[in-house]
Amino acid sequence: MIERGRLFIISGPSGVGKDTILNKFLPMSSNCKRAITATTRTPRLGEVHGAHYYFYSREEFLQMAENGELLEYTEYNGNLYGPPKKGVEEIQNSGKNVILEIEVHGGLKVKKMYPESVLVFIVAPSWKVLEQRLRDRGTESEQDIQTRLKNARFELSKAHEYNYIIINDVLERCCERLGAVISAAGCEERHMKSFIESLRLPPL
Ligand code: ADP
Ligand code: 5GP
Numbered sequence: 001m002i003e004r005g006r007l008f009i010i011s012g013p014s015g016v017g018k019d020t021i022l023n024k025f026l027p028m029s030s031n032c033k034r035a036i037t038a039t040t041r042t043p044r045l046g047e048v049h050g051a052h053y054y055f056y057s058r059e060e061f062l063q064m065a066e067n068g069e070l071l072e073y074t075e076y077n078g079n080l081y082g083p084p085k086k087g088v089e090e091i092q093n094s095g096k097n098v099i100l101e102i103e104v105h106g107g108l109k110v111k112k113m114y115p116e117s118v119l120v121f122i123v124a125p126s127w128k129v130l131e132q133r134l135r136d137r138g139t140e141s142e143q144d145i146q147t148r149l150k151n152a153r154f155e156l157s158k159a160h161e162y163n164y165i166i167i168n169d170v171l172e173r174c175c176e177r178l179g180a181v182i183s184a185a186g187c188e189e190r191h192m193k194s195f196i197e198s199l200r201l202p203p204l
Contacts, residue, residue, distance in 0.1 A: 003194075005097040006185060007088070007114055008032070009107040012122030013152030015134030017168040018101050021122065025175045032097045032182060035087045038064065041079040044139055054084065072109040074102075077147055081106065097182060104155045107162070118185045120178065121162035125169045 012018055026034055038054040040061050049055050056064070061080050065073050073082030083100055091098045100110070107119055124130035130152060134145055159165055164181045168174040185191075 003095060003191075005031075005033075005092040005095055006191070007092070007098050007100065007110070007117040008182065008185070009110055009117055009119045010099060010101045010122065011104050011107045011119070011155065011162070012168075013124070013130055013155050014148040015130055015137060015152075016122045016124050017133065017171070017174070018122055020171065021168060021174055021178065022099065022101060024171060025178055026099070028175070029179065029182075031095075032099050033091045033094075034099045034101065035083055035091055037081055037083040037100070037102065038070065039079055039081045041077075041081075071100075072102075072106050072113070074106045074109070076103050076105075077144070077151075097186075103151075104158045108158065111161075116190070118164070118181070119162040120164045120166060120181055121159045122166050122168050122174075123156070123159065125167055 010018055010022065022034060026032060036050065036052070036054060038056055038061060040056060040058045041053070043049070043052070043055050047053065047055075058080065061073070061082070064070055064084070065080075065082065069084055069086065070082035071085050071088055073080055075081075081102065083102065083106075088098050088100070102110070110117055111119055124133065131145075131149060134140070134148060140148065166174055166177045166181070
């Protein structure tokens with residue numbers, strides 16, 4: 001029987017490098033897969049439905065929520081975001097760990113519903129670096145950057161509710177730390193019970 005994959009939530013302020021980390025980490029990881037989430041946000045240049053997000057109208061999104069098709073959903077910067085349950089379950093049933101990159105409210109909601117999930121919070125080495133990364137990305141207006149920085153203050157105040165905190169200083173080092181967290185979570189006693197029970201000890 002395939003052991004079900006575990007659920008990892010990755011959160012952190014906008015611009016901290018979550019996408020960059022996952023884009024580097026996931027191709028190197030054979031036992032983790034990212035679940036695509038749904039949103040009512042307008043696609044950015046180059047974003048594709050089904051690859052970056054599932055893009056829906058507000059009506060379509062709310063219908064999915066009403067049908068109970070979303071693991072959770074949250075309003076962020078005026079747009080709705082939520083992970084479809086189907087995608088998450090498919091990955092877990094295949095035996096792979098699910099990586100969900102979602103904001104803090106959603107992360108904490110998921111943790112309440114699935115206490116066995118592992119919450120990982122990504123931080124920049126300093127506030128200045130965070131602001132610089134957000135600006136250098138060049139994808140948001142000044143007004144949007146200010147809103148994201150305001151949200152970042154709130155998000156940082158919730159970091160202590162996460163299981164692990166990883167500093168994204170040097171990208172490679174950050175990916176190594178994420179790999180270490182995922183390996184360590186797999187070795188937790190609660191996941192090793194059936195293995196210990198399966199050991200056939202020779203008679204004394
Ligand atoms: P998020 O997904 O958290 O909003 P991004 O992955 O889009 O953030 O990263 C924001 C910007 O920071 C991007 O321009 C990215 O290239 C840059 N960046 C990410 N990680 C690092 C790093 N370790 N060192 C320097 N720049 C980084
Ligand atoms: P962006 O608009 O920059 O792609 O994402 C904005 C924020 O929404 C990010 O912090 C991202 O992690 C978060 N996000 C993406 N999908 C989901 C989701 O399904 N649920 C929640 N709660 N947040 C999400």
